[in-house]
Structure formats: C-alpha cells, structure tokens
C-alpha cells in the first residue's frame with residue numbers, strides 16, 4: 173500500500189516517525205505552514221520556519237524516500253498579532269511561488285476576529301492572483317459559522333471553489349462545504365477532531381461525495397504512525413471499477429493541474445516535462461504494465477528502483493510531482509468534490 | 522574567464538535544450554534583470570524558473586564539458602540541472618556583479634532560497650568577479666548538512682581549493698565524510714592534502730572503529746602520502762576487513778602512500794575479483810582522487 177498524506181506537520185515529527193511512515197508506505201506528503209504551539213514574536217523566526225519547510229524538512233523526508241511538498245501562509249492564530257502579521261504577509265510572495273509550494277495555507281479563522289479576516293483576505297487575493305490552491309484551517313470554536321464565513325469570503329475574493337480545501341470538517345459542517353463545490357477535508361484525530369469510526373460512518377453516508385482524510389502529524393498527542401483502526405477504515409471504501417478509476421485519474425490530474433500557479437502558460441510549454449502529464453502517463457503505464465504481468469514483478473522492480481533512487485539522491489525529491497506520486501496514491505487519501513462521480517479512491521495493484 | 526563568457530556559454534547550452542516558450546520567458550526575465558530589478562523581484566524570477574524551464578539534467582556533452590573546464594579550470598557542469606543553468610544564467614545577467622549591490626542582492630536571495638535555488642546560487646559563485654567576497658558564503662554552503670547544498674558549494678568547482686584557508690579547507694574535507702558527499706569531486710583535493718588532514722581523518726577512523734561502525738571509504742582518499750606508520754596500520758586493518766568498498770579504497774590508499782611493493786604482494790593473493798581489479802589499476806598508476814569515482818555509490822556508469 174502506498175500513501176499520500178496531504179496534511180502533516182513534520183516540524184513536530186522525529187526521524188523515527190519518518191522511518192515508520194516510510195515503512196508504512198507513505199511516499200509523498202504536504203506540510204502546510206501553521207502555528208508552532210506558541211506564537212512567534214519575531215519576523216525572523218517566520219523566515220526561518222518557511223525556509224525549513226522548503227529546505228531542511230524536504231531534505232529530511234527525502235532521506236526516507238518521501239517526497240515533501242508544502243503550503244505557505246500566515247495562520248489565523250498569529251494573524252492576531254497585527255504588527256507582526258503585516259510583516260509576515262509581506263513575506264508570502266517571497267516564498268509562495270517556489271518549486272515545492274503547492275498551496276497557500278493553512279489560513280482562515282481561529283477566533284473569527286477582524287484581524288484574522290484581514291490576513292485571510294490578503295492571502296486569498298494573492299492565491300487568486302497567482303492561480304493557487306488555498307488550504308483553509310477551520311476554527312475549533314464556532315466551527316460551523318467559521319466555515320460558512322471562510323467559504324463566503326473566499327467566494328467574494330474571487331477564488332474558484334475547486335481551488336478551495338476546507339479542513340477539519342465534521343458531520344455538522346461537511347454539507348455546507350460540499351454544497352459550495354469546495355473540497356471537504358477531515359482530520360482524523362480521535363480526541364479532539366474526527367475519530368476513525370465516525371469517519372467511516374460519514375464515508376458511507378457521503379459515498380458519492382467529497383472528503384479527504386489524514387492520520388498523521390498533528391501537534392498534539394497521538395500515536396506515531398498508521399493505526400490499526402485507520403487501516404481497517406481505509407479498507408472500507410470499495411475499489412473503483414475501471415471506468416470509475418479512469419475518471420478518478422482525470423480528476424486527480426485536474427486537481428494537480430490546479431496546483432500550478434500559471435496553468436495556461438504551462439500548457440504551452442513542453443508537455444513532456446509537465447508533472448501532470450508525466451503523472452498521467454506513468455499512472456497509465458503502471459496500470460497497463462500491471463495488467464500485462466499478473467505477477468506484477470516488473471512494477472515491483474520499478475518501485476524498488478524509484479525508491480532506491482530517492483534514498484540515494486535527496487535532490488530527486490525537489491523535482492515536483494513526478495513518477496513518485498504515480499505509486500504513492502492509495503485508498504488512504506480520499507478526496508473529491510460534490511460534483512465528482514464518486515470518492516477518488518486509489519488502490520494500485 | 523569572465524562572468525560574461527560563462528554566461529554566453531550557458532546561454533548556448535540553454536538555447537539548445539529549452540523549449541521555445543521557456544527560452545522566450547528566460548530571455549524576458551534576463552532583460553528585466555539587465556535593466557535592474559529590486560531584490561524581491563530578482564528572487565522571484567529565480568524562483569519562477571521552476572515554472573517555466575524544462576525540468577531535468579543539463580547533460581552537457583563531452584565537448585561542452587571540455588569547454589567548461591577551459592573557461593574555468595576545475596568547473597564540471599556534468600551534474601548540473603537545467604534549472605541550475607537557467608538560474609546561473611539569470612544571475613549573471615546582472616550588470617552590477619562587481620559591485621556591493623550584487624553581493625547584497627545575492628545575500629538576500631540566500632536568505633529566502635529553497636533547496637534548488639540554494640544549489641543554483643552556490644554553483645554560480647565561482648564565476649563572479651572578486652571571489653574573496655564570497656568565501657564566507659561558500660563556507661556556509663560547506664557547513665550544510667543537506668547533501669545537495671554541500672555538493673553545490675564544494676564539488677565540481679575550483680573555488681574552495683583556491684580560496685579557503687587551511688581551517689575552512691580541512692573542515693570541508695572532513696564534513697564530506699560526514700554527509701557522505703563525494704570527496705573525489707572536490708576539485709584540487711589532491712593538491713591540498715596535509716599531515717594535519719591525515720591526522721583528523723585517522724582520528725575519525727579510530728572513532729568509527731571504536732563505535733563498531735564501518736569507516737567511510739573516502740576517508741582513505743584523505744591520507745595521500747601523509748600519516749606515516751599510523752596511516753599504514755589503519756589501511757592494512759581495512760584491507761583485512763570485510764567491507765569490499767572499503768578494501769578497494771584502502772588498496773588505492775596504499776598505492777597513494779607509495780607502498781606499491783606491498784600492494785602487488787596483496788594483489789597476487791586477492792580472492793575478490795573487484796578488489797583485485799582495483800589493486801591492479803592502482804598499480805598501473807590510477808591513483809589520483811578520480812580513481813575513487815568507481816567506488817562512488819551515487820555515481821551512474823562513468824560517461
């Protein structure tokens with residue numbers, strides 16, 4: 173099984189965790205910028221934090237065969253220190269356009285204050301201007317209202333709803349998000365957010381709806397790697413049939429396309445080098461090859477090769493969405509929108 | 522070598538490799554830089570290379586590598602990427618490279634650079650006028666534990682060997698062993714070996730053996746003809762060990778220490794064909810730092 177974790181804070185993870193993740197099959201991750209448990213007091217610490225997301229954490233993950241991407245943004249909690257927040261917002265353009273950055277995030281509301289809203293709007297505008305995905309952290313207190321407001325404000329700023337991921341949903345909030353056409357994400361975090369059993373029930377209920385979920389990397393107390401109950405839950409969504417999987421393939425490619433800040437100009441450039449095209453090509457090749465050889469030995473060898481190459485060459489991971497993601501997807505990453513035919517469940521043979 | 526001849530050379534390589542749309546974008550970005558841009562925009566243009574340039578290795582031909590070495594002795598762009606070449610080409614478009622404004626702008630780039638940009642920036646420095654202005658900066662790169670960054674600062678360029686003082690130089694060499702970067706690619710290594718370096722390497726060797734950990738095979742590259750009896754003892758200990766890569770490296774080290782008679786005795790009774798082959802090539806005189814290339818696990822087949 174290969175996993176893609178779309179929301180994890182590696183800053184609070186040790187190398188042991190990376191080792192366990194790698195052994196469990198995690199091959200690619202997205203680390204959104206967030207609060208570090210205590211608020212920063214200096215601009216320089218933000219600079220170093222963003223640099224670590226683009227440098228050290230990326231290198232650290234690559235040592236375990238894990239491709240590391242990140243989202244850059246000023247989080248809602250620290251948006252309330254207005255003087256510092258204004259300076260941090262000026263940093264965003266210096267980091268957000270870099271190679272490994274796949275979204276603006278996590279941004280949004282914590283206490284739903286005017287200061288939070290100003291920072292949220294400024295970053296939404298940046299995302300719209302640069303055609304980027306936005307990853308929204310939803311508040312824990314007054315969540316339902318916070319999520320509705322996040323959606324309204326994003327819409328008013330001109331953000332396309334298919335570029336918006338709202339995280340930390342629960343049974344009460346998911347319908348609002350799906351109705352607008354945004355992506356609903358769930359954080360599996362038994363004591364405070366969604367529990368695995370609740371998630372499974374919700375997946376059943378929303379079968380043809382949208383959600384993505386994740387297991388790892390919260391700042392708080394948790395078990396280090398994939399938990400048995402998660403694995404059980406992961407097994408629940410049915411493997412999609414051929415036609416449906418083809419649709420999922422396109423959907424995922426569409427989503428990845430949405431990741432780039434300038435897709436029109438990119439489309440003009442050499443298609444062979446575009447990560448999305450490469451992903452599509454490799455997914456198709458991997459599936460065709462697996463079908464040809466039932467034993468799947470060739471595919472296995474390729475995976476082993478790719479993973480060796482990654483371990484030996486830290487730089488290989490600084491090359492965007494490439495062939496690694498072709499085999500890093502799995503049923504563990506479930507994400508779609510309301511207008512999709514079904515959940516994008518991935519399960520490579 | 523001047524910055525502008527290197528830029529011209531890189532431009533030729535890029536024009537032949539970039540798709541038309543990317544080349545057009547690069548041209549526009551370079552023109553903007555030539556006209557003068559503020560530091561934020563300068564850094565932004567370097568970042569945007571990843572959106573427009575083709576992704577992949579620069580893959581210079583043998584003739585192009587020879588031309589590179591001609592432009593700057595010790596410069597080997599063999600492992601450069603297209604992004605790096607494009608970013609270097611953009612940096613070299615600045616009109617103020619000999620002034621402090623360029624140093625300040627570059628320092629600002631370093632402060633906000635991701636790994637790919639860091640590598641490109643470090644690889645560009647050897648072409649800039651007034652090398653001494655950048656010695657500290659390259660030293661920073663050589664202190665990095667991100668192997669790609671270390672390599673960009675230390676390897677395939679003559680900068681460190683010609684600019685570093687002894688302390689910085691020795692730290693660079695020993696650091697390579699720690700981050701497992703390819704020391705054989707540090708241009709000028711053979712010319713700056715010393716008793717003090719050999720002592721540091723042998724202390725490290727003792728540490729590794731006390732900890733029951735394998736000795737990095739490139740440690741044997743650091744001795745040269747230095748280290749006396751202590752070095753020979755350490756080499757002999759490696760040769761009776763079980764680590765094939767270490768034994769091959771120690772065999773070359775024995776030749777480098779001038780003990781050819783002893784090496785031919787050992788070669789005569791060597792059972793491992795790979796080790797014997799290395800011993801024989803060392804006896805034939807292949808004992809410069811480049812002889813360690815075949816032992817480099819990250820190296821594809823030599824081209």
Ligand SMILES: [Zn+2]
Nearest residue numbers: 179204206278
């Ligand atoms: Zn988070």
